Amino acid sequence: MNEPTxxxxxxxxxxxxxxxxxxxxxxxxxDLFAGEIVGLVGPSGSGKSSLLHAAGxxxxxxxxxxxxxxxxxxxLRDNARTKVRLNGVGFVYQFHHLLPELSAxxxxxxxxxxxxxxxxxxxxxxxxxxxxxxxxxxxxxRPSQLSGGEQQRVAVARALVNKPKVLLADEPxxxxxxxxxxxxxxxxxxLVKGQGVSVLIATHNFEMARHMDRVFALKDGQLEPWAx
Numbered sequence: 001m002n003e004p005t006x007x008x009x010x011x012x013x014x015x016x017x018x019x020x021x022x023x024x025x026x027x028x029x030x031d032l033f034a035g036e037i038v039g040l041v042g043p044s045g046s047g048k049s050s051l052l053h054a055a056g057x058x059x060x061x062x063x064x065x066x067x068x069x070x071x072x073x074x075x076l077r078d079n080a081r082t083k084v085r086l087n088g089v090g091f092v093y094q095f096h097h098l099l100p101e102l103s104a105x106x107x108x109x110x111x112x113x114x115x116x117x118x119x120x121x122x123x124x125x126x127x128x129x130x131x132x133x134x135x136x137x138x139x140x141x142r143p144s145q146l147s148g149g150e151q152q153r154v155a156v157a158r159a160l161v162n163k164p165k166v167l168l169a170d171e172p173x174x175x176x177x178x179x180x181x182x183x184x185x186x187x188x189x190x191l192v193k194g195q196g197v198s199v200l201i202a203t204h205n206f207e208m209a210r211h212m213d214r215v216f217a218l219k220d221g222q223l224e225p226w227a228x
Contacts, residue, residue: 003070004031005165005198006055011064013050024050026221027064032166032198037189039215040202041226046218048202049170055200056089056168057081069165086115090159090197092188094171096151098143098158104130104150105139108157115162122161129157132194133187149180156188160195167192169201173208181205 013025024047032038040048053059055066057073065074068088073081098107108126113119130139133153143151152172159167172188173181185208192199201212206228209215215226 002033004067005034005069006030006032006200007065007067008051008055009065009067011051011054011066012062013047013054013059014062024221025054025061025064028221028223030055030200030216030223032200034165034196034198035193036213037192037199037201039209039212039226040200040218040223041204041206041209041215042202042218047221048218051218052168052170052200052202055166056091057085086111087162088165090162090164090167092152092155092159092167092169092172094174096143096155098151098154100143103140103142104135104146104154104157107143107154108161111158112161125161126157129160129191130154132191133157147180148176149184152176152184153187156184156191160191160197163195164197167197167199169199169203171203172201173205174203178207181208185211 008028008030011025011028015022028051042048054061057066065072067073068084073084105123105126108129109122112122112125127136127139130136133156135150135153138146138150173184176184203209210228216223217226
């Protein structure tokens with residue numbers, strides 16, 4: 001079997017609150033492989049976002065390891081973790097967080113330019129992604145001129161512009177109506193399958209989860225296969 005693009009081992013995460021120590025992850029193990037979409041379900045407060053933040057190197061776990069493309073990133077310094085995030089991990093959130101003063105193309109191209117790509121090359125890469133998502137004609141529109149589904153597709157393109165190995169999505173269709181949600185997920189699935197990206201999606205949308213390759217429920221800080 002191929003090496004996992006994302007590997008979590010013994011992941012633990014605790015938060016200190018006024019009421020005491022709150023443990024949300026208790027030794028989580030997970031392997032993600034190229035081209036597969038894995039779902040993560042669980043009630044609010046179960047730790048789904050904490051798992052995504054640790055997996056995406058946004059937070060440091062209290063214990064355990066996070067490896068991206070075979071590299072253990074757990075003990076890297078902050079600047080090295082930032083570089084891995086920029087080039088190896090893409091993020092999509094419930095709210096698109098597009099910059100309102102930039103066009104769709106400019107929003108998508110920005111992370112590529114930050115990573116060192118020329119403006120021309122980044123713009124071409126952005127246009128290619130937008131075209132694959134059916135948004136080529138909307139490339140010069142600002143977010144306020146786009147529908148909610150279009151904005152979220154732009155956010156997907158932005159997350160993929162640096163050709164990451166891993167895409168992490170936190171309720172990526174949670175702010176959309178059911179029909180638009182289905183359309184956006186279909187676009188995401190087609191694009192990441194074609195590019196061989198491994199995807200971990202936290203969602204409350206059980207219907208969408210049924211169309212993923214594997215689904216886990218986060219319960220009492222640990223992962224278990226979702227019964228559906």
